[in-house]
Amino acid sequence: MIFNKLPLQDAYVIEPELIQDIRGFYARALCEKEFADHGMELNIVQSNISFSKKKGTLRGLHYQVAPHLEAKIVRCTQGAIYDVIVDMREDSPTYKQWHGEELTSENRKTLVIPGGFAQGFITLQDDSEVSYNVTEFYHPESERGLRYNDPAFGIKWPIVPAVISEKDQNCPDFNSL
Secondary structure, eight states: OEEEEOSSTTOEEEEOOOEEETTEEEOOSOOHHHHHHTTOOOOOOEEEEEEESSTTEEEEEEEEOTTSOOOEEEEEEESEEEEEEEEOOTTSTTTTOEEEEEEETTTOOEEEEOTTEEEEEEESSSSEEEEEEESSOOOGGGEEEOOTTOTTTOOOOSSOOSEEOHHHHTOOOGGGO
16 A cells, blocks of 8 residues: 555545556555554444435535544545545644545545545546545534535635535535634
């Protein structure tokens, strides 16, 4: 596994180290020891799948607050997405900064998102599927959301959203919280 540090503190993109032969390839997707070597001890408690039928489907930006901070490991297994993370940790030097990363079934990149980050994505192709592992169970009372186009963050999405849930459309402005 090749760990590439992102400009946001404690966030990484992992590229698989492919071992190839005539059959195809083999690669590790998760290794507790390699994560620990990079300062991450992730206790995965749940694995989720998200499927979006239409290009331009926007999901997020979601996160959970303490005491239920949720780290995520996200990979696009079919199609393509543009995944955005926002550092919501007030004590972080990258607080309120965002980063976007294209994840596709072809590039096989994995985004490692620390607890305290908001995360969301927009699909770049029809029939896109995302698989993500999380370190905390869902706690509705700890769930928070940021509006995808909140001027407090200035996120530059690569395409205009075509499908957004009512819940995600109605997230309050960050500066009004």
